Amino acid sequence: MIFSLLDELLIFSAATVLVALILGRGLAVGWMVTILYGGQLLVLLKMAALGYGGNPIASELSLSVMGQDLSWRFDALSWFFALITLVAALLTSWFSCGEWERKFKQQGGNVWLFHLAMALNVFTMLILLASGDLLSLFIGWELVSWAGFLLMAVAGGVATNAAIRYITYAVVGGMSIFGGIALVYAAAGSLQYEAILIAVEKMSTGQLWMLVLLFGSGFGIKMGLLPFHLWQAAAYAETPGPGSAFLGAISSRMGLFAILLVLVKLFGIVNIDSLKIPFTLIDARDLLAWIAVFTIIFPTYTALKQNDARYLLAWHGIGQGGYMLLGLVTANSLGAAGGLLHVLNYAACQAALLMAVFAVMHRTGAADLNKLGGLVTRMPLSFLVLLTGIIGLAGLPPMNGFVSKWLVYRSLLEDGMPLLFLGTIIGTLGTILSVYKLIHNMFLGQLRVEHEHVREAPWSMMTPMLILAGVIFVTGLLPGIPLTWVAAALQTIGLTGPEITLGGIESSSGSLDMIWVIGVLFAGFGIGAVIFYSAGPSKRVHQLDNYAGGHFLTADVRYQYSDNFYSGLMHLIRGWYRGSFQWLENSITSLVEFLSLGMQGIYRRANSEFYLLSTALFIIAWVVF
Amino acid sequence: MAPIELLIELTLMPLIAFIVGMMMVLMMRRIAAKIQRRIGPPFFQPLYDIVKLHGKRTQVSHGLIHDIGIVMAMGGYIAAETLLPVPGMNGIAEKGGLITLLYLMMIPSLGLALGVGQCANPNGSIGIARALTAMLAYDIPLVIVIFGVAYAAGTTNLVEIIATQQAGGFATWGVVEMPLLAIAGLIAMHASLGKQPFEIYIAPAEIATGPMVEMSGKYLGGLFVMQCFQLYTTSVLYVSLFLGGGTTWFDFLIKSFLVLAIPVSIAYLFPRYRTEDLLRLMWKWPVMLGLIGLAFVM
Numbered sequence: 001m002i003f004s005l006l007d008e009l010l011i012f013s014a015a016t017v018l019v020a021l022i023l024g025r026g027l028a029v030g031w032m033v034t035i036l037y038g039g040q041l042l043v044l045l046k047m048a049a050l051g052y053g054g055n056p057i058a059s060e061l062s063l064s065v066m067g068q069d070l071s072w073r074f075d076a077l078s079w080f081f082a083l084i085t086l087v088a089a090l091l092t093s094w095f096s097c098g099e100w101e102r103k104f105k106q107q108g109g110n111v112w113l114f115h116l117a118m119a120l121n122v123f124t125m126l127i128l129l130a131s132g133d134l135l136s137l138f139i140g141w142e143l144v145s146w147a148g149f150l151l152m153a154v155a156g157g158v159a160t161n162a163a164i165r166y167i168t169y170a171v172v173g174g175m176s177i178f179g180g181i182a183l184v185y186a187a188a189g190s191l192q193y194e195a196i197l198i199a200v201e202k203m204s205t206g207q208l209w210m211l212v213l214l215f216g217s218g219f220g221i222k223m224g225l226l227p228f229h230l231w232q233a234a235a236y237a238e239t240p241g242p243g244s245a246f247l248g249a250i251s252s253r254m255g256l257f258a259i260l261l262v263l264v265k266l267f268g269i270v271n272i273d274s275l276k277i278p279f280t281l282i283d284a285r286d287l288l289a290w291i292a293v294f295t296i297i298f299p300t301y302t303a304l305k306q307n308d309a310r311y312l313l314a315w316h317g318i319g320q321g322g323y324m325l326l327g328l329v330t331a332n333s334l335g336a337a338g339g340l341l342h343v344l345n346y347a348a349c350q351a352a353l354l355m356a357v358f359a360v361m362h363r364t365g366a367a368d369l370n371k372l373g374g375l376v377t378r379m380p381l382s383f384l385v386l387l388t389g390i391i392g393l394a395g396l397p398p399m400n401g402f403v404s405k406w407l408v409y410r411s412l413l414e415d416g417m418p419l420l421f422l423g424t425i426i427g428t429l430g431t432i433l434s435v436y437k438l439i440h441n442m443f444l445g446q447l448r449v450e451h452e453h454v455r456e457a458p459w460s461m462m463t464p465m466l467i468l469a470g471v472i473f474v475t476g477l478l479p480g481i482p483l484t485w486v487a488a489a490l491q492t493i494g495l496t497g498p499e500i501t502l503g504g505i506e507s508s509s510g511s512l513d514m515i516w517v518i519g520v521l522f523a524g525f526g527i528g529a530v531i532f533y534s535a536g537p538s539k540r541v542h543q544l545d546n547y548a549g550g551h552f553l554t555a556d557v558r559y560q561y562s563d564n565f566y567s568g569l570m571h572l573i574r575g576w577y578r579g580s581f582q583w584l585e586n587s588i589t590s591l592v593e594f595l596s597l598g599m600q601g602i603y604r605r606a607n608s609e610f611y612l613l614s615t616a617l618f619i620i621a622w623v624v625f
Numbered sequence: 626m627a628p629i630e631l632l633i634e635l636t637l638m639p640l641i642a643f644i645v646g647m648m649m650v651l652m653m654r655r656i657a658a659k660i661q662r663r664i665g666p667p668f669f670q671p672l673y674d675i676v677k678l679h680g681k682r683t684q685v686s687h688g689l690i691h692d693i694g695i696v697m698a699m700g701g702y703i704a705a706e707t708l709l710p711v712p713g714m715n716g717i718a719e720k721g722g723l724i725t726l727l728y729l730m731m732i733p734s735l736g737l738a739l740g741v742g743q744c745a746n747p748n749g750s751i752g753i754a755r756a757l758t759a760m761l762a763y764d765i766p767l768v769i770v771i772f773g774v775a776y777a778a779g780t781t782n783l784v785e786i787i788a789t790q791q792a793g794g795f796a797t798w799g800v801v802e803m804p805l806l807a808i809a810g811l812i813a814m815h816a817s818l819g820k821q822p823f824e825i826y827i828a829p830a831e832i833a834t835g836p837m838v839e840m841s842g843k844y845l846g847g848l849f850v851m852q853c854f855q856l857y858t859t860s861v862l863y864v865s866l867f868l869g870g871g872t873t874w875f876d877f878l879i880k881s882f883l884v885l886a887i888p889v890s891i892a893y894l895f896p897r898y899r900t901e902d903l904l905r906l907m908w909k910w911p912v913m914l915g916l917i918g919l920a921f922v923m
Contacts, residue, residue, distance in 0.1 A: 374745060376690055383690075387739075396728055396735065409724055413781065418772050418919050425768045429761045432731070436738055436757060444690070444742030445750060510781035513720040517708075520635065520717060521729065524704030527639070528696040531679075531850070535843040538684030538692070543745045545685075547838050561750035568825070568900025569758045 006059045006074045006130060009043045009082075013123040016040065020119040024112035030097035033115050037090040037122065044086055050079035051485040056492075059130065068191055070139075071132035076488035078129040080340070081250075081257050083485070084347045085129070087471075088249040089122045091464035095355050096242035098460035100362060104240060110154060114240055117151035121246070128254055134181055134191040137258065141177060144254055145170040145222075151243045152235045159238035166235040169228060173221035180214035180262075183207065196266050208267065209275055212284050215262045222255030224318040225325065226295045227581050232318050233299075237310035241358035244310065248317050249351040253343050256324055263288075265493040269331040288329045293420050296322030296427035298581075304434040304566065305577065309357040309367045312438055313350065316393060319427060320346045326424065327408040330415055333498040334507070338407025340486045345400040345475060349392035352468035356386040359457035359465065360442060369438070373560045374447025374543065378454040381462055383443045388469040390435035392476070395428055398518040400476035403504065406512060414509060437565045446543060446560040477518050479504050634714045639706040639854075642861075645878065646853025647671040649860070652882060653889045660893045671853070678846030685841055687744040694740015695847035701732030702854035708783070709861055712871045715784050722781040723771060730858060733851055734760065737836060744839035752835020755900055756819070756826035762904045763816035763823075766911030770810040773919045774799055774866050787870035799867035805918030807867045809911040814859050815888035816907060822895035825903055860885040 003011070016036040023029055047057060059072035074082070093115075096104075101111050124147040128140030145167070152163035185191055187207060188199030200208070217228065224232040236248050263272065275284035282290075296319050303315035320342070327339020359382045360375060361367045376383040392399035395406075405428065412421040456462065475482050480502035487497030498505045504512035544553040553559065564570060602611070650671045658665030686692055707716040708726045721729070734756065741749040777799075778786045790798050800807040816823040826835045840848060860881045864870060868884070871877020898906065 376743065377688060380689075391735070396731055397725065402728060406724055406728075410781065413772060413775055416776055416923060418769065418776070418916075418923070421772050422765065422768060426765060429764055433757050433761060436735075436753070439739075440742045440750060440753070444739065444745070446745045509779060510722040510724075511720060512722065512725065513717075516717045516720040517704075517725055517729070520707045521701070521704040521732070523635075524639070524702070525696055525700035527703050528698070528700030528847075531699060532692065532696050532843060532847055535679035535846065536682075536684060538686035538843070540686050540688065543687065546687075546744070546746050547748070547833065548746075549833065559747050560745070561747040561754070565754050566758055568755060569761065569904060572901040572904050 002060065004057055004060055005043060005047050006057045006072065007061065009040060009047075009074075010059065010072075010123075010126060010130065012036070012040045012043055013119075013126050017116070017119040017123050020112075020115040024115055028097075029111070029115055030093065030101050033119055034090065034093040034097055036119075037086060037093055040122070040126075041086045041090055044079070044082055047074060047079060050074060050076050051083070051488055053488045053491065058132070065135070068135050069133065070136045072127070072130040072136060073132045074130055075492045076485070077257070077260065077492045080485050080489040081253065081343070082126060082129050084253070084344050085122060085125050085250050088246050088347055088351055089118065091468060092242040092246040092249075092351060092355070093118060094464040095245065095358075095461050099458045100241060100358075100461060103362060109240060114151075114154050114243060117147065117154055118243060118246065120147040121151055121251070123147075125250070125254060129257065133193060134184060134196065134262075137261065138174075138177060138181055141254075141258065142174055144251075145174060148247065148251055151247065152239050154243065155238055155240050157238075158234070162231070162234035162238050166231045169221050169231045173218040173228075175218075176214050176221075177218035180211050180218065183211055183214070193266060200267055200271060205275060208271060209284070212263065212267065212272060212275065216259070216288070219255045219258040219262070220291075223252050223259070223321050223325070224255075224295070224299070225291055225321070226298060227584060229295065229299055229318045230581055230585050233302075233311055233314040236317060237308065237314040241361070242355070244314075245351045245354035245358065248314060248354050249347040252317065252321060253324070253347070256321065256328075256343065259325070260328065260493050264328065264331075264495070268494065269329070285329055285331075289326055289417075289420055292322045292326035292329065293423035293427075294322070295319065295325070297423055297430070300427045300430040300434065301573070302577075304430055304437070305570075306434075307369050307563075309360075309369055309372075309438060309442060310354070312369070312434060313353050313357065316431060316434065317346075317350055319431070320350070320393070322427065323405060323408055323424065326420065327404075327411060330408075330411045330417075331495060332411050332415060333496050334407045334414065334505070335411025336490050336495045337483060337486050337497045337505075338404045338411060340489060341407065341479070341482055342401070342404035344482050344486075345392060345404045345472075348468055348471045348475065349389045349399070349401055352385050352465060352472060353389035353393060355461065355465045355468070356382045356389065357442075359461050362461065363454050363457060364451055369441035370562050372442045372448070372451075373445040373562065374443070375451060375454065376443040377447060378451065379443070379456045381466065382457055383439075385465040385469045386439055386443065388472050390439055392472045394432045394435050396432070398476050398514070398521055399472050400479065401472075403476060403479040403512070403514060407498075407505070410507075410510065433566060433569075441560075441562040441565070445562070446558065448558070448560075449555050477514055478502055479514055631716075634716050635707050638709070638711060638714055638716050639703040641711065642702075642706040642709075642857045643850070643853055645881070646855075646857035647675075649856040649882065649885055650849075650853055652886065653856070656886065656889050657893045660890070671849075675846050675849050678849060679843045681842035683841070684843055685839075686844075687839060690743035691740045691839075691844070694736045694738070694743065695844050697736025698733040698740070698851045699847050699854075701729065701736060702851060702858060704732070705729045705858055706854065709858060710784050710787060710865065710870065711861070712874050712877050718784050719782055723775055723783055723786070724781055726783070726862070727771065731760075733855075737848070737851070740844075741836045741839070746839050748832045748834075748838040749836055751832050752826045752838070755832075756836065758900055759816065759819065759823065759825055759903060762907035763813045763911075766809050766907060766915045767813040767817065769912060769915035769919055770806045770813060770866075773803060773806045773915065773922045776919075777803065777922045783865055787865050790869035791872055795869070798869045803867070803918055803922060805914045805921065807918075809915035809918060810863060810867065811884075811887065812911040812914075813907070814863055815891065816903065818855065818859060818888060818892075820888060820892035822892070822898045823903055824892075824897045825900050856885060857881070 056075040063070040124143035131137035221228040300319035306312040392401035395401040503515035
């Protein structure tokens, strides 16, 4: 048997898991798996033709389970997601090598389990991305869910609770997907994509609705779409540093991948568009779009309230998923490209941001935004990375997030959807507010006495962070490079991309050329610098040499403004945080508990005749009706 | 276009913006003086101020980010001017468009926010928190307005938006075709200038001028330059969206100064709102006007 490149990749990835499993107790395991991730990335790059519209690469391995053929293959869409996954894995694993590992071990963490969980996550994600039919998709999906659970639970304590909450959601999602698959099988008689594509055309509206709801909510749970988003922030934030950055960057995007594959490719946007909701003016696609917009707004404003840097970013991660889905359900060339491009752009930003936060945590032991401040003078490079990341996350030029969000805005404008457009902008403004709070409370303002001697993060952490900052900038400067991959990926799910130039896109209703925009921006900075620095030298003063309304400032006076940062805004919108979703989750939990108690009662108390009788009655009723 | 021509345009556009911006500062001060029955400053006062501030012997820096913040505040606007078409010059307006311009205009605010943050003064930080809150307040109606105009024009290309208005004459001006959006835009623009009654982030009596509290010498000078650009950019953008841009420099400048005179005249008649009142006001009236106006456009 001759191995295809995909087989090589999967074998390489499985080998990484084995190495982490067997040699994980030894020294330098971090470096070893990092190099292996690098190897996987190289194999993936050998498949780079996929990113430019090359033919799909199939795995030689195929199985037959109960008459169902299972197959695996990589196309442009899988390649695009795999690229992000492997780069994220490589850099976050690199970040974990050396000092971080040592400290993690000192604090009682299990390094072996951590690396094993990471390697398993990468391996299972690749299997999911390679799935060639609905059954292998489901297998990959479940593997990813459990691997994610393992990584989330590594830290123990609060993290375990968060992980259990996650897996509860994931199991419900898995069941929902399984139900969907059963329905598809009943309709199509097969789980092969080709057969399903034919069967979809003959499906009734009711069937399609059922499928959209089942798959949509099943995959939506992983993505943290409203109202299934509650598990995500704590689960990601409490995962050990590099794991958190990895999960935050790519993990929930697996849900998006599956949505694209099943809802967009198999069911088709046109079919989803035809599903009208009775007595309203909206259809299933509008419903998805509105879910996406609310997923942008609510989590973003929840993030604004957070006082823990990790939670703040994790909540933003949920919100940013909304932009991706929104862009993709508009399904026009600009929006779809923007949505998919945002997966990459966001992954780079989020990984960089979380790494910077964890680097600060590594040095200071704190992620509480009320216990930091002024670190820019001590950790300037981490500041730079965080700054790059927040500009990207907020979607301002010159970073990459601007390009993908610009495409989404433009598509909504072109389709004439003012309220959705307004929703995205409200989300973006909320992001700007919240990321400024992040950078201000960590790096700007007053340096605390106890952080007087903090040093910059070690190079083992700094290098991957700086590489990511570079990626964020370069993909912002030359968005044409990733857009080409995006266009190829869109083709595999039956959508077309926009007309691409190296610096952006070409469109009759307004183009974008980032090379020019960034060029003039930096020229502007240059002129500003000339004006500023030609005005003579300035004297650097100590931070305590400050206007304090007639008081004298001493080192023990804390005057950093950090708590309740946007007090004026919060004064107005405080009442809007009702915790409705938390209430919904609690009520469902109570309902399930109540039902299970009832069942338990029947099982324990009732005599077996009653038990038998009620079951028989139920079956008769079911047969009759 | 020949590269040399483009280069000249890219140099001239910010330069003109700066000079016109200084004249707008002068107009603002003169209007204030008229309302307060003073004589007001001489013609060259804005220039004197900038030169004086940059020439101060004692320049107090709170660190590198403090410096870079000021550079970004000036540089962001210098760049933004090249995306804002003026009579006879389009710069790189067609390579970015309206949305890019809007976002580029946020860079100076970001620079200012970073610089002020580095100063480690709670008054400054509160000022920035308020400034960002104000942005959240006025950007929502502003975005509705921008959406309406871009949707009606079918493009985000400012050059085309202006050209369409000029080709159709006065009857096709934004202000005639979309009067509600024009009113909403004017209110949002007033708030974006941060003048009374929307002066929540300067609030001298309350937070000691907020962002400016640690700024002196060339730092304050940089902010002065930024203000010149800000006045120019805001009014020219409004003129481009609603008043047909300018066919000649003469009518272009007249329109720009007149537009700016409206909020400035109102400003000196009012005291200041509280932060939450600003939010409430912005999210109610201009948003409502904007949405109704938008409904007419769609």
